[in-house]
Amino acid sequence: MAIYTKTGDKGTTSLFDGTRVKKSDLRVDTYGTFDECCAQVSVAQKLAEDPETIQHLEWVQQKLFRLNAEIATEKDLLKLEAKSTLISAGDIQQMEEWIDQYTKRLPELHSFILPGQTLSAAQLHVARAICRRGERLLTDLSDSAEVREDVRKFVNRLSDCLYIFARMEDHRGDEKKLVDEILRRYLERSRPQIHESQLGRHHEIFQACEEAAEKIAVPVSMALVDETGSLVSFYRMAGALLVSEALAQKKAYTAVAMKTHTHELKELVQPAGDLYQLETLTDGQIVTFGGGFVIKESSGKVLGGLGISGGAVEEDMAIAQKGLEKLKEI
Numbered sequence: 190m191a192i193y194t195k196t197g198d199k200g201t202t203s204l205f206d207g208t209r210v211k212k213s214d215l216r217v218d219t220y221g222t223f224d225e226c227c228a229q230v231s232v233a234q235k236l237a238e239d240p241e242t243i244q245h246l247e248w249v250q251q252k253l254f255r256l257n258a259e260i261a262t263e264k265d266l267l268k269l270e271a272k273s274t275l276i277s278a279g280d281i282q283q284m285e286e287w288i289d290q291y292t293k294r295l296p297e298l299h300s301f302i303l304p305g306q307t308l309s310a311a312q313l314h315v316a317r318a319i320c321r322r323g324e325r326l327l328t329d330l331s332d333s334a335e336v337r338e339d340v341r342k343f344v345n346r347l348s349d350c351l352y353i354f355a356r357m358e359d360h361r362g363d364e365k366k367l368v369d370e371i372l373r374r375y376l377e378r379s380r381p382q383i384h385e386s387q388l389g390r391h392h393e394i395f396q397a398c399e400e401a402a403e404k405i406a407v408p409v410s411m412a413l414v415d416e417t418g419s420l421v422s423f424y425r426m427a428g429a430l431l432v433s434e435a436l437a438q439k440k441a442y443t444a445v446a447m448k449t450h451t452h453e454l455k456e457l458v459q460p461a462g463d464l465y466q467l468e469t470l471t472d473g474q475i476v477t478f479g480g481g482f483v484i485k486e487s488s489g490k491v492l493g494g495l496g497i498s499g500g501a502v503e504e505d506m507a508i509a510q511k512g513l514e515k516l517k518e519i
Contacts, residue, residue, distance in 0.1 A: 200212050200213075202217060208263050208264060215329060215333070216260065216261065216263065216334065217261075218326055219260055219323060219327050219329075219330050220257040220260040220261045222319060222322055222323035222326055223253055223257050223260065223320070223323045223344075224253075224257055225319050225323075226253060226319040227249075227250055227253040227257070229312065229319055230249050230250055230253070230316045230351070231246075231250060232312050232316075233246060233309055234246035234247065234250070236308050236309035237358060238307075238358060238361050238362065239357055239358060239361050240406050240427075240428065242354050242358065245350075245354065248283075249350070249351075252280055252343070255274065255275065259275055259337075260330075260340075263334070276337075276339050276340055276343045277339060278339055280339075281339065281342050281343050284343075284347065284349070284350040285346060287350060287353070288346075288349055288353050291353045291354070291356070291357050294360075295353075295356055296360070306359045306362060307358050307362040309355075309358045310355040310356070310358040310362070311355075313351050313355035313358060317352050317355065320344065320347050321348050323344065324344045324348065327340070327341070328341075361427055391413050391421060391422035394413065394512045394516055395411050395413075397511045398411050398497060398508050398509065398511055398512040399411075399424075399426060401507065401508045401511035401512075402426060402499070402508050405500075405504060405507075405508075407499060407500035407508070408426035408428040408429040408499055409425075409426055409499030409500055409504075409508055410423070410425040410426070410429050410430075410434045410436070410437040410497070410498050411423065411424045411426075411497055411512070412437040412438040412440070412441040412496040412497075413493060413494070413495055413496075414441040414442055414494045414496075415492070416445060416490075416491050416492055416493055417445075418442045418445045418446055418494070420441075421493065423437070423438065426499070430498075430499055432498075433499040434498075436476065436480075436496070436498035437480070437496040437498040437499075438496060439475070439476045439496065440476055440480045440494075440496030440497065440498060441493075441495055441496030442474065442481075442494065443474075443475045443476050443494070444483040444494035444496065445493060445494040446475065447483075448483055449483055450482050451476060451477060451478060451479060451480060451481030451496075452478065452480075452481075452502070452506060454467070454475075454477040455479075457477075458477045464477075478502050479502040479505060479506040480496060480497045480502060480509060481494060481495070481497075481509075482494065482495045482509050482510075482513060484516065495509055495512055495513065495516075497509040497512070
């Protein structure tokens with residue numbers, strides 16, 4: 190089926206309710222601007238790093254579709270309401286809750302900021318600016334057409350929401366840079382014996398784990414230890430459970446101490462197993478559930494251990510496997 194209809198060849202278009210108007214009509218310009226905003230939000234979502242923000246931006250796009258349908262309806266709004274859910278006070282409240290939650294997590298600002306230090310944040314600021322332009326057009330439209338109060342409030346709050354999402358993306362980028370720099374300096378100063386071609390490339394290992402974790406929306410902590418069980422690198426994703434910090438390190442340590450993957454110890458510590466009460470006897474330093482993997486050379490020599498914690502056992506193991514796969518490529 191062809192996407193062209195030729196009905197707009199003379200400079201007119203149909204509104205959602207079938208009314209024909211000029212393509213330069215203020216109503217068309219208004220919903221066209223929010224359509225542009227929606228497309229820009231989509232770009233920003235594909236570049237975003239924060240898992241929560243990615244989910245929220247999906248919601249924003251769905252709401253913008255509904256907003257445009259309402260703006261594109263000049264007559265009989267009740268029919269549109271029967272077909273789909275209009276923008277509501279609940280939608281406004283949802284954005285206000287996100288703004289409040291993010292504001293608590295972000296450092297205070299005492300001056301204006303440049304629009305975006307990371308690419309994802311810059312794209313969100315573009316979406317915010319487009320939203321503001323749409324708001325101005327909507328205000329003009331309200332002089333000659335009825336615009337519901339919830340629509341006005343939604344548009345105003347959306348630009349604030351996009352702004353706070355952009356700040357979170359920059360904050361997350363800053364945190365990651367700081368952690369990477371600390372780990373790099375720590376590695377250079379305290380672990381010079383680690384081979385650069387293997388465990389020393391911990392950034393790439395952690396990056397592979399993080400990408401796998403983000404795909405399933407499970408924030409985790411990651412720990413890498415050397416052959417003595419000493420911590421080489423550690424990284425906790427935003428939103429990961431606090432308890433995952435200690436567990437990730439214990440998993441990595443256990444893998445080296447026992448020279449085996451932690452999930453392989455599960456049966457051995459059962460009442461009839463050879464290592465029954467192992468965890469108790471080691472004061473909890475040894476853990477016997479999945480997520481810890483021993484790293485060995487082809488000769489069998491232990492190089493270190495990788496521990497992942499934050500999700501279900503199967504999720505931790507799957508995420509760790511991605512890190513091990515990257516290790517083989519180094």
